[in-house]
Amino acid sequence: MTIHKEGRTTLIAGLICLLIINLMIHYFLPSVAVVVLILSIALYIFLISFFRKPDRSITTPNNNQIVSPCDGKVVVIEKVFEPEYLKEECIQVSIFMSPLNVHINWFPTDGQILYSKYHPGKYLAAWNPKASTENERTTVCYQFQSKRILLRQVAGALARRIVNYAKEGSSISQGEEMGFIKFGSRVDLYLPLDSTVLVGLGDKTIGNRTPIASW
Numbered sequence: 001m002t003i004h005k006e007g008r009t010t011l012i013a014g015l016i017c018l019l020i021i022n023l024m025i026h027y028f029l030p031s032v033a034v035v036v037l038i039l040s041i042a043l044y045i046f047l048i049s050f051f052r053k054p055d056r057s058i059t060t061p062n063n064n065q066i067v068s069p070c071d072g073k074v075v076v077i078e079k080v081f082e083p084e085y086l087k088e089e090c091i092q093v094s095i096f097m098s099p100l101n102v103h104i105n106w107f108p109t110d111g112q113i114l115y116s117k118y119h120p121g122k123y124l125a126a127w128n129p130k131a132s133t134e135n136e137r138t139t140v141c142y143q144f145q146s147k148r149i150l151l152r153q154v155a156g157a158l159a160r161r162i163v164n165y166a167k168e169g170s171s172i173s174q175g176e177e178m179g180f181i182k183f184g185s186r187v188d189l190y191l192p193l194d195s196t197v198l199v200g201l202g203d204k205t206i207g208n209r210t211p212i213a214s215w
Helices: 005-028 032-051
Strands: 066-068 072-081 088-097 104-106 111-117 137-144 147-155 163-164 177-181 184-189 211-214
Touching: 005 032, 032 147, 072 184, 088 211, 137 163, 147 163, 147 177, 184 211
Parallel strands: none
Antiparallel strands: 066 211, 072 088, 088 184, 104 177, 111 137, 137 147, 147 184, 163 177
């Protein structure tokens, strides 16, 4: 396991800030220096954990299965109308990522990117139903054979930066990195109506490992 490139600047800045804080506490408030040092170490270990990059490579792609685009917990499974790009009824599967989850996002199948757009917005709690349409978010739609899949990265109350690598017109492979969301957030997955959902509400998912649906 390594550190994701999106976390390197944050970790360096965090280390410098914590060192300065601890030096100041050591000289001006030595009575609480040990407590502050322990808390600082715990915070830095959390930051390292948040930006971890486990090996989730897919050695044998299976495009008959849509694998989970992220780690987290399934919070929505419902039939909805997707108004931004698909403009048709789909099956929505939403996965909530807590601050303890790996926050890398991956593409669930091979495909060709048709659409990629960033939307500024609010920072409602990620589990709020309005988050999908009102929060800061990035929408990506791609096509695999005759199927279109839409993915939406949604910022949460803590997440203030969505990173997305999708470029319109480019080809992507199952398991390839789509982006990264910093701190609690969710990913909405919109699938064709003829997809067979393989997860249930409350199920835990592992990115690039858990089958979400099949066709």
